Amino acid sequence: MRFLMQAAINMAVFLACALLFPTGFMMNNMMVAAVAAVILALLNQLVKPMLLILSLPLLVFSLGSFSLVINAVMLEMTALFVPGFGFASFWWALVVALLLTLCNLIFMDQTNIHIRRQ
Template identity: 75%
Template sequence: MRFIMQAAINMAVFLACALLFPNGFILENMLAAAIAALVLAALNQLLKPALLMVALPLLVLSLGAFSLVINAAMLELTAYLVPGFAFANFWWALLVAVLLTVANLIFMDRTHIDIRR
């Protein structure tokens, strides 16, 4: 369930960024957004933990800010793997990584719903 939620949030952020930043973020169609969201969610599950362990000294020195660079690198890898999904340069990927981080902070931790009467 968490994988599907993360992919849905990724796709929503990709579509919003494609509308907000048409010069720096290239997204051909909604199918490319869906495939890129699934690929990014899979890479986050499989590859990101290993990258975080390798970059642990840099994460400690930067007080965790280096994780944004790792997220941007994951987005660049996704852009390499998915046709129709690209960034003009690394700084655009870093901006989208920041927006993805904010969206995931807002929406991903809301897994428990309390119904009060």
């Protein structure tokens, strides 16, 4: 369930960024957005933990802000795998990574279900 929620949020952010930044963020159609969202969610599950461990000293030194750079790298990796999805530069990937991080922070915490037994 969490994987599908993350993919849906990623797709929504990709569509919004395609409208907001037409010169810096290239996306051909909605199907490309859906495929890119699923690929990014898979990369976040499989590759991102290894990148976080490898960059642990930089994460500690930057107080966690280096994770935005890791997110931008993940977006660039997604652009390598998905044709019709790309960025004009690494800085545009960083902007989209910032928006993805903010949206995931806001919407992913809303899926927690707490059950109290009496």
